[in-house]
Amino acid sequence: MRRSEQTRAEDTLLRDTSRRFLEDTYAWDEGRLRRADRAAHWRSAAELGWFALGLPERLGGLEGDGNQLLSILEEAGRVLHDAPLLANVLLAPKALSAMNEAVAIPLAEKLAAGEIRFAYVPDGSLHLSRSTMRLEGKGSLALGAAEATHWLVAVGSRSADGASLLLLPASDAVRRADSRLIDGRSASTLYFEDLAIPDDAVLARGETAFRLLEELNDRAVIGACAEAFGALEGGLELTVDYVKQRTQFGAPLSSFQAVQHKMAESFCEIEQMRSLLLWGAVALEGSPDERAQAASALKVFLGREGLTAASRCIQVSGGIGLTEDYRIGHVYKRLQTVSALFGSTEAHIARLGDLFIPSTQHET
Amino acid sequence: MRRSEQTRAEDTLLRDTSRRFLEDTYAWDEGRLRRADRAAHWRSAAELGWFALGLPERLGGLEGDGNQLLSILEEAGRVLHDAPLLANVLLAPKALSAMNEAVAIPLAEKLAAGEIRFAYVPDGSLHLSRSTMRLEGKGSLALGAAEATHWLVAVGSRSADGASLLLLPASDAVRRADSRLIDGRSASTLYFEDLAIPDDAVLARGETAFRLLEELNDRAVIGACAEAFGALEGGLELTVDYVKQRTQFGAPLSSFQAVQHKMAESFCEIEQMRSLLLWGAVALEGSPDERAQAASALKVFLGREGLTAASRCIQVSGGIGLTEDYRIGHVYKRLQTVSALFGSTEAHIARLGDLFIPSTQHET
């Protein structure tokens, strides 16, 4: 159990290797997106063990803990990584662990080797008929669905009755609306129109599926917040460096108390978010209630204090902060993006309210 | 119609006389409350025409407009006046205007002369039985009820069905729980226990009463906010003067950018509140909807931005701001008090929501 940012130093090798690798191959630069050889990059990530880390030993994995997994996503966030790491580092390993081993082992092997890619398709209005086994409806935005080989599809996540978790091979037969997001990532909306689902595509049903879907979505939230946190932390460093250099009215911006206090306020918000992230990391393996609380608290904090911290960085940077070539605007867009994915800020406030303040009915 | 603070200069005589009178007789000073001869002060206020100002000519009044009436309350707020001016300057004249002239004229005369005093008893859980004419339930906090000769009692204000406005002579037969409020004013909770109400005590019933109760309560809100605004404006001036004199770390506090910006932020909030107060003044004579909007917007602003502005004044004042002998804490307490009277901040947010965002049902 890690209770302090500093204990992550124990994972020095993992974090340092990740950071070096990302800074070498993915450092911020306007031409980056055009240059990066995404396929080669993915294979290198696999070689670093990123996709095996979350898998249990019995599936040939490295059985890393929550802090290790999140540290990869955090480092990826720092360089504003735009490939769909989240589903493959944090979600697919969990889903595979829940599967029949005979099926899971070969998939885990390929995941670890970077040969297949998963995308997580959050529930939108999906409904699977138990009698006809036909899938209808649309998913919510699925990061990296267009490049994935397999889709993890959350169906009927609102109640145990209709819940199921599906693993489908990516298929052009499914209508897919691809979007570029404002933070540069790709995501798709999948429309399932009376699609026949074979029995063996159903990883879980009913109560089991319901709990698994909650877990996957909480993991998605916590992981996405780790990426956003990394971006924000890097953004603050960038901004502090900038205001030290930038001169206005004959003095460095960093010498103005208003600028100092704004940066100190962002620092306070970022450190609180780091605290929630440490909680999220241990909560990944905690009780469902605690995990849900940590996930929603993180999401709410990101959508409020996190965005405020990022917008303050733009504010003190002045004009350059508004330009597409400069990194800080992309940090803001990354946070804005994460804030809209996997449930809005207000939706997570409402959920957190249900968790923190149980209603009378639940109590009795 | 006054659309700018500056047009109030047209009421120079009234405002200047009021301010001079209040500063002479009621200026802030720890011993003030013990010293002030409250009865003599009230008679002087009557001589200045404060209670005649809101009465129509036909009741022997001066027919002053909303801005004039509010300017008296604002000036009273500046010196943290603690006598129940609100009901007598702004509410009673309105209630008398709605009465049968034969009854109203002698009352108006005595009000104007300072011989009788009204208190406004906002509805709490009051219910008047139409058949038995018995009054049951308790009122909300009524400022100055213990010193009043007449009570204006709002009954059943939640619906037109049960609404009535009563004018009752103050009576020791009614159980009264007197409280000192944190801002130094006195208020009472009245408990009516099966009290027989004579027909002629009912100023209005049903729809008419419902509309009148709304109007009285909006007037109470707007007037109380005017008092609080005066207090806050005086508090900012006091604080700005203080930070110019107070030295820390070798420089006046006013030279620190953090202090400057905090005061500028409070100034922004105060000026916005002044804008809403100008709206409130014209809305006193506007449509019921506009009056309700102005009243609730003012109340919400006071309970949020107003309190924030006042707490910033304490903050930059440092330790002295925490002492009972210094004025700024009393400004804060005045705002806190007004913010809890005549409906809470959240209740006014909800009401404003109904007014600004009509629901589908209301629209059709």
Add this chain to the structure above:
Amino acid sequence: MDAFFTADEIAFRDEVRAFIRENLPTDLAQKTRDGIHLAREDMARWNTILDKRGWAVHHWPTEYGGPGWTPIQRFIFEAECASGDAPPLSVFGLYLVGPTIYTFGSSEQRARYLPGIRSGETFWCQGYSEPDAGSDLAAVRTTARKVEGGWIIDGSKAWTSEGHFADLMICLARTNPNVKPQAGLSLFIVDMKDKGISLQPVITIDSGHSVNTTFMDNVFVPDDGLIGEVDKGWTYAKFLLSHERTNNAQVHRSRREFTRLKDLAAALPGSGGGRLIDEPAMCRRFTLVEANLVSLEITVLRVLADQTEGREPGPEASIVKIIGSELQQRITELAMEVLGEEGIKAEHEGDSLLAQEAQGWTERHLFRRVVTIYAGSNEIQKTIIARSVLGM
């Protein structure tokens, strides 16, 4: 807020409203609704329509073609234009250059430049800020060197909005390096077609192109391109900025956009089956923004009422930039919550109401981070309030 207006003013509002309804082409209204960076020809079309009615330069004195309205009438006119989805007029020519020229320019300059602004034929851009100067105009480094028959200008300007389609620039340049920074500046009219001018587009975080960096290399400006007296440019620039204090509040745009956002949230379903806007948290947020918007409107009206009634505006004039810009950001932040996942897409497909509305809101949300920075950052505004108004 009707209680705030006189009967005459309400009649005037009805007249303006009727004119817009009858004369604003529907395609222009649609374009205005769709995006934030309008094309030059679209702005020009509407300018021409207004000019025919005598309303294009509604805040100019009558001798230069203004309609002779009071500041409150101008407020009403602008509010109606915004709520009717009329394209914004090009801000530099109308609000900045025109007043500069009729106040400080020669009669030749007035005759030559004002008609083009009025008709919408000429587009102007502003050359005040520089890459190293930001909010600190006194640090301007662009130089103007006197030569036979005119001046040679060298330097660069930052944040040249609409520079890529402007005909002329009003440019602040240093004419005297040997005096205090503020004292040695002059104001010039620069032809954007001069071969010494090159523009580099600046893509902003909304991925749009409305801003440029302008490089001036040996640009010749004839003697009659100098506005007013040499070395007085700082005074002229400051005069203008201080006389257009309510403009930056963008109160009409905010009202229009907020109304649209309310309509959108009333049309979208909430999670509980009802309207999105009726969800308690959403309703509360809309309500709080509305309260702030009303207080901004009245604050602006206070300033304009003072002007209308012949008084110098009071200190409230100094807050409208701050509160107006913060409100603009709150509105688009609320929009992002309303839009949900649709708001984070860079492009929007389909003809759903949500998809149609999203493009504009997403662009606005990102681009509007600028409003608390430009025209004197809000931090600078607060320092000004503390010093000038509160005497700290």
Add this chain to the structure above:
Amino acid sequence: MDAFFTADEIAFRDEVRAFIRENLPTDLAQKTRDGIHLAREDMARWNTILDKRGWAVHHWPTEYGGPGWTPIQRFIFEAECASGDAPPLSVFGLYLVGPTIYTFGSSEQRARYLPGIRSGETFWCQGYSEPDAGSDLAAVRTTARKVEGGWIIDGSKAWTSEGHFADLMICLARTNPNVKPQAGLSLFIVDMKDKGISLQPVITIDSGHSVNTTFMDNVFVPDDGLIGEVDKGWTYAKFLLSHERTNNAQVHRSRREFTRLKDLAAALPGSGGGRLIDEPAMCRRFTLVEANLVSLEITVLRVLADQTEGREPGPEASIVKIIGSELQQRITELAMEVLGEEGIKAEHEGDSLLAQEAQGWTERHLFRRVVTIYAGSNEIQKTIIARSVLGM
């Protein structure tokens, strides 16, 4: 937040909880719930009970009577004391004076003063701030003049909390006026019964008396009343302040009070007939405060985990005063909304739940305006973060 603790720590928590349940007198718990300024004898009673169990000076080294707990165990202990409504221990003796004396004092001073603090028999107050010094300790003007066998102290001290019932004061005085302001200060132990000492009560805005101004006129302190070396007082005072960084967060008190406020809002009716806490706006506000409270708790735990595991705490230690104090104010502000009209009464009659709870909340709400001011105002904390942590 159980996931954050080890099994051993959870077992420890159960032990502490059981001890408090069995040993805390119910009348003490009730008094703690009722007001914010406790009497000396109430604090002393609880101190004695803890001392018998060896838990009174839970953060002192074992050689001075501490139980040898890790910082995390101390966190758990304090959390349990707070949630069990145990009276707060006198903060000056335990947290400030004790560590100062065992770190910098002589062995005679240790033997003479530490037992009284441990047992709760001796009460201390702090004499650092002065009327003209506020947050600026280097501006201390109180002087200590060397005389035969001791020192003569003259001057005044501001904000002497609990000074009216303290036995001793730890006092910062200027011993050398000829060096830099910070360099010439020394730390003394002053007997509050000295005839040269007079106190003037300072009534705070909650109308309570817990604070005084202390005047020292020719107060004699014998040589053995000097702590450590002469002119090193500043170093000692700073050392202590920097080693108790998580104290000011008041996380346990906030958790306890927030829980109580939640219970109150769950017991009160809302306007719609249900519970007040279930009204959407109320529920949302409670939820947001809870999220901030959890993040504060974890932030404090990070600092303590570092200490427990032998590391210097990271920069997060510098934020706990700011976020902890802001949260305390948010909680009491929420309380005022929950209490409604009852919250603005100076006294409360009747035995309704609301009236019973209101007194404490109203006092707390007003008095807590101090927490963003004292112990280095939040503005000073932000400047420290900017300079020391961010290197600005």
